[in-house]
Amino acid sequence: MRVLLIEDDADLAQALTAALAPRGFAVDLARTGDEAEAYLKDGDYAAILLDLGLPDEDGLALLHRMRGRGDTRPVLILTARGTIDARIRGLNEGADDYLVKPFDVDELHARLLAVLRRQGGYLGRSLTCGRLTFDLEIRVAHVEGKTIALSVRETELLELLLRRAGNVVPKRIAEDHLFGLGGELGSNAVEVYVHRLRKKLDDASSGARIETVRGVGYIIVPKP
Structure with a gap:
């Protein structure tokens, strides 16, 4: 199953890619909002893992554009912004889940599976x-x-x-x-x-x- 990771931290991106591979997920990496848009246009992804602190824009702006054009692919926000207001804003913009850094990869995996099970195309076992x-x-x-x-x-x-x-x-x-x-x-x-x-x-x-x-x-x- 392929997912898109939108993350500018190279070390974290490498670690997540290596951790998700044995769990059955292939990862494409975008480091900026512009790169992410190119991947989203041409790629077929089960889910999107989105960092908010991108170098060229706020990740919420990218999420807002996705939902505005009818892109319903599940999005999990991965961010250091852990306040209640930040979580509420992320979910209100259309995120399916919100995970604060640092997090455990096993928790990320569990949340990713839960989100996929809730999606129409990924229901069932x-x-x-x-x-x-x-x-x-x-x-x-x-x-x-x-x-x-x-x-x-x-x-x-x-x-x-x-x-x-x-x-x-x-x-x-x-x-x-x-x-x-x-x-x-x-x-x-x-x-x-x-x-x-x-x-x-x-x-x-x-x-x-x-x-x-x-x-x-x-x-x-x-x-x-």
């Missing part, structure tokens, strides 16, 4: 297609109780497809989700992971099929 079930809590795929061994990127790809089951995931979105915006990719980087994942689902008799929509992207559907 599992995703299914055919006989395939994907457990969102531990990010493991299985068929009738038997686990399918997947790499980190295969897991990310499967989750992305299942969250949009029945709808085409554009190739560009899959690339951004797996490799990050601006990553150096070979022309068939995504196809390699699609091929590997498709084979594993077939070998496991999952009842789910990944189809390639030529020139557009990929879709997962139940086998007839």
Whole structure:
């Protein structure tokens, strides 16, 4: 699952990225409001982690613009501003949660999962297609109780497809989700992971099929 971290403190950003990775979150980093706007325009993110003390603007101004244009992606504010007035203002501007620095990464993880569960697209504890079930809590795929061994990127790809089951995931979105915006990719980087994942689902008799929509992207559907 990919999240956008908007944070200008390089050491904190590195620490959060390293801490969230084993918990199943891939992190793109924006250091300014302008960088964040570029990521928000082109990226597909499950959530936004927003520092308020950005070098080019107050993070609340960015949040205000997001909500003003109808961007409903969940936002967790991460900030040193711990007064009650600051918390109230952040929540009133549209934040889904507010965490004061310094904080424990386990608490951040728990709050992030709680926010995602409240979002319409991320409700529930599992995703299914055919006989395939994907457990969102531990990010493991299985068929009738038997686990399918997947790499980190295969897991990310499967989750992305299942969250949009029945709808085409554009190739560009899959690339951004797996490799990050601006990553150096070979022309068939995504196809390699699609091929590997498709084979594993077939070998496991999952009842789910990944189809390639030529020139557009990929879709997962139940086998007839």
